[in-house]
Amino acid sequence: MATRTSLQKTLGIGLTLGVTLLWLLGVIASGLVAQHEMNEVFDSALEETAQRILPLAVTDILNRENGSGNQRAPALQNHDEYLTYLVRDDHGNLLLQSHDANPEVFGTTPKEGFSNTPTHRLYGVSAVSNTIYLEVAEPLAHRRESALEAGLALLMPLIVLIPVSLLGIWWIVRLSLRKVVDFQQSIESRGAGDLSPVAENQLPLEFEPIAVAVNRLLERLHRALESERSFTANSAHELRTPLATALAKVQRLKTRISDEPLQHNVAEIEESLRSLSVLSGKLLELAKAEGGGALSQSPHDLVPILAMIVRDFEDQAPGRIVLSLPEREVNSFLDPDAFAILARNLIENALKHGSRSQPVEVSLKDKGVFRVCNGGDIVPPNQLALLRNRFARSKTDASGSGLGLAIADAIAKGAGMTLHLRSPATGRQDGFEAEINIAPIATGNANN
Numbered sequence: 001m002a003t004r005t006s007l008q009k010t011l012g013i014g015l016t017l018g019v020t021l022l023w024l025l026g027v028i029a030s031g032l033v034a035q036h037e038m039n040e041v042f043d044s045a046l047e048e049t050a051q052r053i054l055p056l057a058v059t060d061i062l063n064r065e066n067g068s069g070n071q072r073a074p075a076l077q078n079h080d081e082y083l084t085y086l087v088r089d090d091h092g093n094l095l096l097q098s099h100d101a102n103p104e105v106f107g108t109t110p111k112e113g114f115s116n117t118p119t120h121r122l123y124g125v126s127a128v129s130n131t132i133y134l135e136v137a138e139p140l141a142h143r144r145e146s147a148l149e150a151g152l153a154l155l156m157p158l159i160v161l162i163p164v165s166l167l168g169i170w171w172i173v174r175l176s177l178r179k180v181v182d183f184q185q186s187i188e189s190r191g192a193g194d195l196s197p198v199a200e201n202q203l204p205l206e207f208e209p210i211a212v213a214v215n216r217l218l219e220r221l222h223r224a225l226e227s228e229r230s231f232t233a234n235s236a237h238e239l240r241t242p243l244a245t246a247l248a249k250v251q252r253l254k255t256r257i258s259d260e261p262l263q264h265n266v267a268e269i270e271e272s273l274r275s276l277s278v279l280s281g282k283l284l285e286l287a288k289a290e291g292g293g294a295l296s297q298s299p300h301d302l303v304p305i306l307a308m309i310v311r312d313f314e315d316q317a318p319g320r321i322v323l324s325l326p327e328r329e330v331n332s333f334l335d336p337d338a339f340a341i342l343a344r345n346l347i348e349n350a351l352k353h354g355s356r357s358q359p360v361e362v363s364l365k366d367k368g369v370f371r372v373c374n375g376g377d378i379v380p381p382n383q384l385a386l387l388r389n390r391f392a393r394s395k396t397d398a399s400g401s402g403l404g405l406a407i408a409d410a411i412a413k414g415a416g417m418t419l420h421l422r423s424p425a426t427g428r429q430d431g432f433e434a435e436i437n438i439a440p441i442a443t444g445n446a447n448n
């Protein structure tokens, strides 16, 4: 598997190495050109010097009384010579030398023009029909030093260039990737249910195909979910009438049968049909809850709705529900129908799965916290975490479909709220509690 790398790091190091390498090549090339040009200048100075000294030396030698023998040109002041010279005849006999000259530097016989020894650059000229030769020597070390200094001066900027280039590239890459990071964050911060297209036009051109692909995927996902939901809703809806008819027929049949065991069998069929019809009702609720629409355009007071729902349950379980309602209105953007479905499912669960000997506490607070709490065995945490899944049920004797909490959770999520499930219930050793804040935004506006 390829290791994941940071674009910023790769570009920063890669480009800096590239720039450094190019710079070094540039330094080598310009160093070579500079050396060539310097050599030309030095050579022309050498030549010029030789031609200047030659007439003086010739005059000096020709004017000597004995006409031969070596003489050292007198130094006006004691100094180190940079250029030294020898004047010799065509056999190599020394006639004149500059006061610092070392004859070993020069060849045994004099030569005209430029030549090199391992340590010096020489230039020779002749006069008086090639009988007198003047040679000037310049140490090569000086030229080498100049070339080295020029090269070093060209290398100097690299010390600044490397960190500046690293920093600059890092900064530019970071700047140009900012939109991509924003894009990534906007996708990350979306709720699971948000399948709306992502903004593609803010991304750098190179990244646009990704956004387009993401949008295409979202669109397909949206369509798939939509068709799944409408299929569930339609099937549940279509099943309703035939189920109701079958149930009515079975009930009629039951009254006509006098045979006890047969009646028992028919009663079982009736029970199955009834739970099937409950299941189809729940499926329809779930499809609606997952289809969105949990929020309404304007806030509604949910207190009377809750009072009505609890009153409905009174017939089923007289005296088991302890209701506490706020004195003020609780206005919420949660759709009243959706709230009714949510509350019914939670209360139904509390009555069904909670301990029969203990009351079910249903409360709505001023601030919009809706809570349903019951006694009974603790639901272990590992099971509690899974109860919101469709068809998930923990160990229970009560009949059911496993959809109630999935419906309640879908409504909460659709409205951007959080359904909390706790076991044991807050402030108790046992039991189960479901809590949701149904007016997280509207409360402040409604009560002030």
Ligand SMILES: Nc1ncnc2c1ncn2[C@@H]1O[C@H](COP(=O)(O)OP(=O)(O)O)[C@@H](O)[C@H]1O
Pocket: 349, 350, 351, 352, 353, 354, 374, 376, 379, 387, 392, 393, 394, 395, 396, 399, 400, 401, 402, 403, 404, 405, 406, 431, 432, 433
């Ligand atoms: N108030 C409650 N007290 C104890 N257990 C509960 C309560 N509500 C839900 N449960 C557990 O969560 C499971 C899933 O609940 P639900 O989705 O409503 O399905 P159902 O009620 O059809 O079993 C239940 O089977 C039950 O084990």
Ligand SMILES: [Mg+2]
Pocket: 345, 348, 349, 400, 402, 403, 404, 405
């Ligand atoms: Mg239930």
